């Protein structure tokens with residue numbers, strides 16, 4: 110079954126049974142203290158040591174309470190997945206639970222979401238939708254569901270190619286189980302996982318036409334997006350914004366450059382009317398004092414079509430390592446905002462939300478050099 114079918118089925122199921130569709134089981138009774146050594150009091154001690162604790166003390170205090178709730182709500186098998194040590198970097202060296210490392214990285218996003226959702230409430234706007242592109246396990250959405258005012262946010266979509274396809278019985282996707290999302294009680298703001306390959310043009314069109322066009326304010330997030338996924342996220346935001354779909358916010362953090370082959374194959378990217386080449390990212394003469402990732406970030410900024418946009422560098426657990434190894438550049442967040450403007454039934458009509466972001470290069474089977482239209486799957490990007 111295709112991913113568009115997944116989108117239809119998941120959304121239809123949601124419409125029929127409302128929030129309960131995302132919280133199928135009532136949840137187990139509170140369990141007795143478990144064997145996890147990460148008890149709420151140890152979590153409180155550890156969370157006080159992360160960089161976010163000094164920048165967002167109130168948020169961190171609320172997160173500690175949320176984690177205590179999760180400790181009692183989830184069975185040990187799931188709790189242990191939250192608190193196992195981070196896979197790499199400083200989180201692993203410091204033996205910090207993964208959930209705290211992820212919270213530290215999500216904190217700037219959560220702080221901004223709280224601010225924007227409150228502004229939306231004060232402006233009397235309808236409840237909004239939030240998309241988390243490349244959501245991974247879903248910590249950002251899980252914290253957002255607990256922290257944001259539920260009357261102002263209708264649902265949060267967790268979009269990742271690794272989720273199981275819920276329309277296909279037995280689907281395991283690319284390895285992220287949904288049991289923590291659906292099987293242990295309801296979330297204050299419903300969460301909905303969607304298996305979407307963001308490099309698949311048809312699937313991105315599905316996201317545009319079945320989610321972005323909905324008559325409500327929409328905020329698009331994408332944290333630690335790899336390679337060209339950042340361009341895909343910007344394109345979705347731009348198209349939704351410019352075609353009157355009510356998109357009001359964008360928060361994105363790229364995590365790495367496009368693959369090395371892009372440079373070898375002389376790929377050109379184009380998003381929001383801004384065009385640049387993979388080769389020029391490495392052109393030191395044209396970009397004195399900047400590394401390739403910083404040049405990429407400069408171009409990403411130029412692709413964003415909102416008038417109000419900023420980029421901010423946030424403190425990471427890995428800062429000490431980055432400082433030794435070179436400039437700190439992996440924790441740059443892009444923020445863009447726009448007034449709420451939904452133009453009704455014409456919103457997003459005829460817009461190609463899935464236009465390929467690689468527009469030219471060697472051995473592309475579409476684009477001007479091949480003389481062929483855009484493909485359904487832009488495999489190279």
Ligand SMILES: C[S@@+](CC[C@H](N)C(=O)[O-])C[C@H]1O[C@@H](n2cnc3c(N)ncnc32)[C@H](O)[C@@H]1O
Pocket residue numbers: 211242243244245246268269270271305306307308331332333334335338364
């Ligand atoms: C570096 S992780 C970031 C996860 C999460 N946003 C975070 O900050 O912890 C990148 C995520 O992007 C997802 N991903 C990679 N390629 C993708 C694609 N083509 N479409 C959708 N998701 C993709 C991966 O499955 C992974 O969960």
